[in-house]
Amino acid sequence: MLAYIVRRILYVIPTLLGVNVLVFVLFFLVNSPDDMARQALGEKNSDPVQVERWKEAHGYDVPLFWNGNASGIGRVTKTVFFTKSLSMMWGDFGKSDMTHESIGDEIVRRALPSLCVTAPIFLATLLINVFLAMLVATARGSVTDRVTQFACVVFMSISTLIYIIAGQYFFAKLLRWTPVSGYLPGLDCWKFLALPILVGVISSLGSGIRLYRTLFLEEINKDYVRTARAKGLPEWQILFLHVLKNAMIPILTNVPLQLLMLMMGNMMLENFFSIPGLGGYTITALNAQDFAIVRSMVFLGSFLYVVGLLLTDICYSLVDPRIRLG
Amino acid sequence: MTEDSSSSSGVDLARKSGFRLRVVLAALLLLFCALCIVLLRGCTNDPWPSGFSSSDTYFTNYSSEFKTFDPAVSYYVHEGEVLDSIVEMPVCYDYLKRPYELVPMLAESVPVPVYYGKSGEVLTGDPPSDAVSRVEYLVRVRRGIKYQPHPCFGVSPDGKGAYAGVDSKSLKAYSSLSEFPVQGTREMTAVDFKVAVTRLCDTRLASPIYSTFASFILGMDECSSLIKAEVARLEQESQSCGIRLESYPVVPDYRTLPLAGFELIDDHTFKLVLSRKYPQAIYWMALHFFSPVPFEALEFYAEPGVVDAGYSFKNWPVGTGAYMMTECKLREGLTLVKNPNFRDEFYPSSGSESDKALGLLADSGKRLPFIERIRFQYERESIPIWIKFLQGYYDTSGIPSDMYDAAVTLETNGDMGLSPEMAAKGMAMTRSVTAISYYLGFNMLDPTVGGLTPEKKKLRQAISIAVDYQEFIDVFMNGRGVPGQSILPPGIYGCVEGEAGVNPFVDQWDAESGKTVRQPLARAKELMVEAGYPNGIGPDGKPLVLYYDASGSSSQSKATFLWLREKMSQLGIVLEERLTDLNRFRDKIRTGQWQLQFTGWVADYPDPENFLFLFCGENGIVATQGRGSNKTNYSSSEYDKVFKRLETMANGPERMALIDEAVKILQEDAPCCWGYHPMSLVLTHGWLKNYKPHHVGKTFMKNLRIESEARTEYQKRENAPVLWPGYLVVLLVLLVGSWRLYVWRS
DSSP states (O other): HHHHHHHHHHHHHHHHHHHHHHHHHHHHHHHHHHHHHHHHHHHHHHHHHHHHHHHHHHTTTHHHHHHSSTTTTTHSSSSSSSIIGGGGGGOOOOOTTTTTBBHHHHHHHHHHHHHHHHHHHHHHHHHHHHHHHHHHTTTTTSSHHHHHHHHHHHHHHSOOOHHHHHIIIIIIISOSSSSSOOOOOOGGGGHHHHHHHHHHHHHHHHHHHHHHHHHHHHHHHHHHHHHHHHOOOOOOHHHIIIHHHHTTTHHHHHHHHHHHHHHHHOOHEEEEEESSSHHHHHHHHHHTTOOHHHHHHHHHHHHHHHHHHHHHHHHHHOOOTOOOOO | OHHHHHHHHHHHHHHHHHHHHHHHHHHHHHHHHHHHHHHTTOOOOOOOTTTTSSEEEEEEEESSSOOOOOOTTOOOHHHHHHHHHHHHSSSOOOOOSSSSEEESSSSOOOOOOOOOOTTSSSEEESSSSGSSEEEEEEEEEETTBHHHOOOOOOOOSSBBTTTTTTHHHHHHTSSGGGGSSSOBBBBOEEEEEEEHHHTTTOGOOOOHHHHHHHTTTHHHHHHHHHHHHHHHHHHHHHHTTOOTTSSSOOOTTTTTSOOEEEEEEEEEEEEEESSOOTTHHHHTTTGGGGGGOOOHHHHHHHHHHOOOOOHOOSSOOSSSSSSSEEETTTTTTEEEEEOTTTOEEEEOOOOOOHHHHTTTTTTTTOBSSOEEEEEEEEEHHHHHHHHHHHHTSEEEEOOGGGGHHHHHEEEHHHOEEEEEHHHHTOOOEEEEEEEEEEEEEEETTSTTTOOHHHHHHHHHHHHHHHHHHHHHHHHHHTTTTEESSSSTTTTTTOHHHHHOOOTTTTTTEEEEEEEEEEEEEEHHHHHHHTTOOGBOOOSSSSBBOOOEEEEOHEEEEEEHHHHHHHHHHTHHHHEEEEEEHHHHHHHHHHHHHEEEEEEEOOOOOOOOOOHHHHGGGGGTTTTTTTSSSTTOOOOOHHHHHHHHHHHHSSHHHHHHHHHHHHHHHHHOOOOOEEEEOOOOOOOOOEEESOOOOOOOOOOOOGGGGEHHHEEEEEEEEHHEEEEEOHHHHHHHHHHHHHHHHHHHHH
8 A cells, every 4th residue: 555655656756747747848839938028017118128127037038948058057957947847846836926925935825825714615515415415316217306317407507796796795785694795804704705615616516416415326226235224224224334434435536636626716706706815826926927826826726637536546445345456 | 275265364364454444434534534634614805815805005017017116117007006106306296296296306497498508598489499509497305305114224333335255154043124123214316316317328228218318417427337337347347357348237426427417416406408499408307317316225225145035226226205115026926015204195175076085185284104005916817906906906996898887877968877786886987088099000102192282181081981990999998098189198288078179071060979989980981072073983993002111910900900901991992901020111211111100109298289290290110210209201391380389388378279280181181081099997995095096106105095994894895705615625526436446345
């Protein structure tokens, strides 16, 4: 097991290096440092002198991959790739092109508000989806099942944006239960988080219930369930102690991958509810064309995805001892 | 027997376990309902920290993030609103007077230029530009003006800076600079202006106005080189001490670095020396690039401990203004509070009759600022801003397009008015035309639409008639704009409004409505015939095909293109769209590879030169390889001659006549289809007093006044939570849950 984990961690390094190179090439092919300077300076001030000064001030005045003017190791290290991209491999995300603030510090600061939104959504969605899916699965073919399936399709068909606007209008404007948007640190945050969490949970219900219902239906018709029923076990015990345990593997396949969403935040919710998390950070950076932040967030996303996959594999072996890693 | 007893004990076990589960579920149900009721009782939609809403705070918002408040770098309007409340400049704009008028701020009086001839003699009057070889502005700054309390001025008992060599750990306990235990202040002096102007030359800052300033302030390029050398020397020293330069940039002593364009006379007097005649320099002195920078602040923010604690000059500016920053989270919100050291400044006592009628002179002569605190909240979406405004949590708001019908009604004379619903809430609407011009430009280097031959002029005039911007404003902007007659927006000196200002080649005056309307389409068709394109058919017998170059493909830009195509088709012209990404689009502009594009210009200062220079031949963007701002590449020796004369002339009848002449040339040559000047519609609540939009100056916050009691009353009235649906849901959950448990038991 340990050997497997170590080996997987070692695999992560070349994978991330590949992602790093790919992200750099994509970004700098689309947007040269000159273009970035012009975008940052705006229409009025982007004359060639200003462009050169901006590049110099932001460290883009060196070659992209190979610095022929430098000597020794400087030929590699005094390049845009090394200073702006490769450094992300050791956690140095550099500074924002627009605000000059440390991206690493900002990521750390914004992770908590993001988690405050995404973690409750994740947990509540998981619990509600599993619970409802199980109930619906037991009533397969009944009117309840059909109505629920229809409702799920309706829920899935509605855009998250509609949920957000409707939620803001209904709960914040008509009922006046929560603020429309905003965030305050500390205990005051609950009044701002209640609505985005509710919207996040409702918008995830349709697809979640349908997915888990299918998983439970597969399990519920197996022989061990029939045996348990024949033994006279109460239905709730069969469902929650036996079916749920056996359905955990496919559930776990889905769950650790949510790590990405948990850490990176929910862009749309954070944007509309003005929550200072990582999702909103990314959206703001995209709007402001702050490519240093966008690059960092893409790289961080890839990193979390790889970590999520690793966790999935480890969870498999914990839940199902038949699966042996290594 | 054995089988029966094991079966009955299994049933008992199941019953017991079922009973326990029901008890647990019932308890959970009750707990859930109780929790819901507690949460419902505590519900509030107040987005501000406790006690904030009822305090003397002005609540406003921003939707584009703030990048910097460094006065040498900041160039965005929304940043200016914050920064110009904290720092002050030698001069500023009068809050009420229109047209905009400069008044002294930190200077004792508005500086006047002294012109020197080629042999050093003083030139009197308004000499021609070519006779002037040197210009001097003598600026006397007021005495006794103190900076806001700030740790950079704090002094330790041994006489050194209180935070010299400070450890970041000891600073991280504070969430704001205002919490630092040692604060101080000092009098502002002329040296601080020297620091401010010299800093603009530092290449590391990439000040956006460096090129502009270097074009008229003497010796900026030389100073830039000196700073570069000094920075290299200091960096070498730092490196030898093992200091990481990327984290702790060095600060050269801007006080002592020579700048030929800045002469320090004494502690309260300095001279700004210009290399050429440039009367508009005075307007630049009203921008924060000219605000004094205390060198202590730069030293303070260069302290490694301060840097590590996350404080920087670009986020925490230091100034003499009415307010000072106490909270700075660029992507969340900012808080400014009254500067206790603010000098004696009083609300203006002169204004127009309409100002008087609107109650804008009610606070005349009262000491500024009125409001204790200003809160800028980062809000990315317009709908939450609008809802919070209706709830009384913001004091002002624009009108989102979706809410236009709810907020605005058309009055009988066609003007926009506030809807009765909003008026009943005590709101007011302020309309004003902004100092911005948007227009459809023709590439004058293009063989089809460019050139100054009579045929080409007529082709452009015909297109200008067909593209009716009043219709555009009505369709796409809810009527929020004024069709342009020339590049000059209303309110800028030289812009003639009414019948006299009509563009005779494209528009005509409608006496009945008292408005300008486009000439009939038949006139455009006549012009097309004269241009050699009858019914849009060219000499080759094919329809004239034009290309509209744009970047981005939003639904709005697509709709705009379709509208343009429909207008052009009235003349038989086929319009095609050439979409590219922003970078390629800019390349096309720089190299002149385009035909038609929609563009605009926002005034830097309220002088016609700031708009008319966009058509000066020597500013052609292609001719200058990207340095110029003349995007249409228009070049007319006749126009250039007139422009060069009026460019540096003082306002007066002679300049007015020249502006008229320049405008007429542009109207005839039609390098653009003059588009429109957007109108700003701002809603304010009744408790906000003294609000008057100012589209050039940003120092207006200190003039605002809030009647907090009226606001609190409104907030209470409008925001009482509606709880019965919540209670109903809780009751239903309780009933259904209980019933389910009962049924289960049965």
